[in-house]
Amino acid sequence: MTQPNSHIAPNETAAQHAAFEARIERGEKIEAGDWMPAEYRRQLIRMISQHAHSEVVGMLPEGEWIASAPTLKRKTILMAKVQDEAGHGQYLYHAAETLGATREGMIDALLTRRAKYSSIFNYPTTSWADVGMIGWLVDGAAIKNQTMLAGASYGPYSRAMVRICSEETFHHKQGKEMIVAYAVGTPAQREMAQDALNRWWWPALMMLGPHDADSPNTGIMSKWGVKLKTNDEVRQEFINEHAPELLEAGLTIPDPDLHQDEQGNWKHGPIDWTEFWAVIKGERGLGAERLATRQAAHDDGAWVREALQAYTDRQRAVAAD
Numbered sequence: 589m590t591q592p593n594s595h596i597a598p599n600e601t602a603a604q605h606a607a608f609e610a611r612i613e614r615g616e617k618i619e620a621g622d623w624m625p626a627e628y629r630r631q632l633i634r635m636i637s638q639h640a641h642s643e644v645v646g647m648l649p650e651g652e653w654i655a656s657a658p659t660l661k662r663k664t665i666l667m668a669k670v671q672d673e674a675g676h677g678q679y680l681y682h683a684a685e686t687l688g689a690t691r692e693g694m695i696d697a698l699l700t701r702r703a704k705y706s707s708i709f710n711y712p713t714t715s716w717a718d719v720g721m722i723g724w725l726v727d728g729a730a731i732k733n734q735t736m737l738a739g740a741s742y743g744p745y746s747r748a749m750v751r752i753c754s755e756e757t758f759h760h761k762q763g764k765e766m767i768v769a770y771a772v773g774t775p776a777q778r779e780m781a782q783d784a785l786n787r788w789w790w791p792a793l794m795m796l797g798p799h800d801a802d803s804p805n806t807g808i809m810s811k812w813g814v815k816l817k818t819n820d821e822v823r824q825e826f827i828n829e830h831a832p833e834l835l836e837a838g839l840t841i842p843d844p845d846l847h848q849d850e851q852g853n854w855k856h857g858p859i860d861w862t863e864f865w866a867v868i869k870g871e872r873g874l875g876a877e878r879l880a881t882r883q884a885a886h887d888d889g890a891w892v893r894e895a896l897q898a899y900t901d902r903q904r905a906v907a908a909d
């Protein structure tokens with residue numbers, strides 16, 4: 589017996605869904621004005637807006653270190669990187685707006701905790717090496733995920749990903765360059781790099797999402813060509829690339845169970861998912877501080893939004909005359 593398609597909304601037909609899925613099957617991009625299932629639209633708004641929030645909140649852990657960067661070169665690189673993240677947030681909010689989401693609604697959902705942002709940004713940056721480790725591991729994980737999303741079926745998201753990935757690649761390289769330099773540097777630098785790896789390794793694995801068996805959204809997102817790989821597949825790719833590079837740099841990965849299997853895949857030990865969910869809910873880590881900082885920035889920016897609105901209203905009035 590065929591299972592009823594639970595994603596068909598009352599005002600949608602099976603034929604509409606079949607035609608939509610055939611387009612995805614042919615590799616066509618779905619564009620903003622095209623017909624799409626309500627659930628496809630809802631899922632994309634959920635994911636893209638949470639991605640946008642992650643880029644913007646993601647400016648905070650590293651932004652704290654701009655004033656303390658050890659050299660002018662490192663400072664200018666970090667400033668450019670943090671500015672890039674702001675730009676990524678803008679591309680992504682725009683991509684979500686093409687689906688009918690409003691900027692006000694998305695920001696409100698973030699500030700009232702109805703929308704999530706990446707768990708990784710609720711961890712503190714306690715040393716300068718964290719800036720390098722975020723570039724190498726966090727941006728490395730983000731690239732693995734987002735290179736996959738560059739092939740997503742929704743055109744505006746896929747194109748935003750292409751642009752974002754090229755900038756993230758620079759972020760990744762500068763992080764790796766910094767940590768490799770410290771790993772072969774003075775004993776104090778080596779210790780700082782190792783300490784950063786000890787704190788960021790597990791959160792970087794977790795940021796790629798729960799195991800596939802515990803991922804409620806992967807099924808439909810894969811069927812509709814948004815996620816072309818599962819959370820565990822992307823995590824495996826990430827470990828396969830980064831584990832040998834970290835070891836080659838002379839660092840110790842804080843996982844006694846890490847080993848390579850016969851296929852050459854690096855297998856990790858058990859992940860502490862209790863920590864993951866507690867960090868997302870703000871019960872552990874800096875969730876409350878991050879949101880308070882975003883709220884303050886939003887309040888401080890009220891006059892800019894009001895001025896832009898007044899300017900737009902005046903331009904419209906002039907045009908109407």
Ligand code: ACO
Nearest residue numbers: 639642643646704705706707730795796797803804805806
């Ligand atoms: N942090 C916070 N929430 C997470 C995380 C995470 N690291 N991973 C999963 N979740 C949430 C999901 O958003 C989902 O919650 P929701 O249904 O309330 O939205 C829930 O946990 C269950 O997870 P999944 O069913 O696996 O969710 P999904 O299929 O959306 O996969 C993933 C999660 C891989 C993060 C996906 O949303 C994605 O690829 N997003 C776009 C990329 C992105 O946001 N990256 C963040 C980092 S950006 C950066 O580093 C600058």
